[in-house]
Amino acid sequence: MVDLIAAAAAVGQPLRVGVIGAGIMGADHANTLRRSVRGAEVTAVADVDLDRAKAAAAGATAYDDAFALIADPAVDAVLIASHDSVHAAQVVAAARAGKAVLCEKPLAPTLAEGRQVLRDIGATGEALLSLGFMRRFDPGYVQLQQAIDDGTVGAPVLVHNISRGVSGAPNATSEFSITGSAIHEFDVVPWLLRSPVVEVSWTAPRRSSQVHEGLQDPQVIHLRTADGVLSTCETFLNARYGYDIRCEVVGETGAISLTEPARVRMDAGQRHGIGYAADWRPRFADAYRIELQAWVDAVLAGAPTPLATGRDGVAASAVAEAVITSMHEGGRLTKVELP
Structure with a gap:
């Protein structure tokens, strides 16, 4: 074919x-x-x-x-x-x-x-x-990886990730927050650092009053990659105020971070502000377009695609499974069963 x-x-x-x-x-x-x-x-x-x-x-x-x-x-x-x-x-x-x-x-x-x-x-x-895993094609994340590779801020020591949405699905569970949302960080962190996640732990503050009892929201997850870098991942499905994705890489000599793309600037009622996207589609529209173009170009050329592979998907699932284990075991430090 x-x-x-x-x-x-x-x-x-x-x-x-x-x-x-x-x-x-x-x-x-x-x-x-x-x-x-x-x-x-x-x-x-x-x-x-x-x-x-x-x-x-x-x-x-x-x-x-x-x-x-x-x-x-x-x-x-x-x-x-x-x-x-x-x-x-x-x-x-x-x-x-x-x-x-x-x-x-x-x-x-x-x-x-x-x-x-x-x-x-x-x-x-x-x-x-x-x-x-479209974040690999987001221009901001691509620039972050390039800055890390170039040594712009020295060797990374910490990565801070924030993923907030307006509202999650009505039947979302604590486990779904991990497998359906935080899994993006489980792929992008090892991709940025070029090092696999080897151990994780899970913790959480009090549950938001805006969510049902079956969902712990927000959650905070710690990832340690094989290079020793520690990453924090906040996932908050029901943050209400807007769709907000952030990532900061702290190195030995500086720090670099994503800035949220400005969609709408509002000046009204003696207030000035920037509007947030309502969901992931406007925020990652460029990433999806670039990803699809890369896929189509590679398939037409009969070349390997530059997208995440099936093994990358299994690796992210291995991290998710370890995080869920940590959650069920009171936040215990848990090793990742690498594929």
């Missing part, structure tokens, strides 16, 4: 992408592919809700069966943005069909399932698989 795609690209034919999942993320990806990514064509969309699939397909083929989309000969590559619980089966099916696949995080709901996916698809399937 990859050779056929490269041959088609050589004569100017686009990469025909099928999108699985037509919720907020999948519909956004379909729109970005259509409007902002060169060399791509959305030829099919699948969702368990056929009407929602048709709306996101915008005239392309719509399915209510993800596996029918994967089998469609008019689909060269598959983008998976469905519910986390079905990622594993869909990744395996796409890889076995010989189709390049970009799967939104996580690769699977648990570490064991993620490892089983890699066993099921083998080395050939791994070469077709990319994971959607």
Whole structure:
């Protein structure tokens, strides 16, 4: 399949992408592919809700069966943005069909399932698989990594991460805060430092009065990478005031940090201020666009993609599992079972 795609690209034919999942993320990806990514064509969309699939397909083929989309000969590559619980089966099916696949995080709901996916698809399937950890393509994070590599602030000693949202899902659990939100830090910290996370611990302040009893929000997680750097990760799903992502790297001779992109400046009622994004889409719009372009370009060229790999996804899940263990065991320092 990859050779056929490269041959088609050589004569100017686009990469025909099928999108699985037509919720907020999948519909956004379909729109970005259509409007902002060169060399791509959305030829099919699948969702368990056929009407929602048709709306996101915008005239392309719509399915209510993800596996029918994967089998469609008019689909060269598959983008998976469905519910986390079905990622594993869909990744395996796409890889076995010989189709390049970009799967939104996580690769699977648990570490064991993620490892089983890699066993099921083998080395050939791994070469077709990319994971959607989009922060690796965010211009701010890219500049942070470059500054670290250049030694601009000396050797890193601390990394501080803050991830705050307006409101979490109504049924969010303490564990979901880790696997669905903090997992981005579990990927970006070792990516920034070029060193794997080897031990973790979990702690938390009093629970916010704005959330239900089944959710500890906020949470604070400590990560130690193999190079000895300590990272703090605050995750606060229900911070209410806006979507706010921060990262500061403290080195031996200085510090560097992300600044929140200004979307709207307001001057009214004798007040001056900057408006926050309501969710992740405006904040990471550039990252998603750049990531999708990099994926399409690599698949068309028959080259390895620069995106996170299946093994990166399993590594992040290993960190998440260790953090959940620490949470259930009173914050005990917990070793990460590296893949």
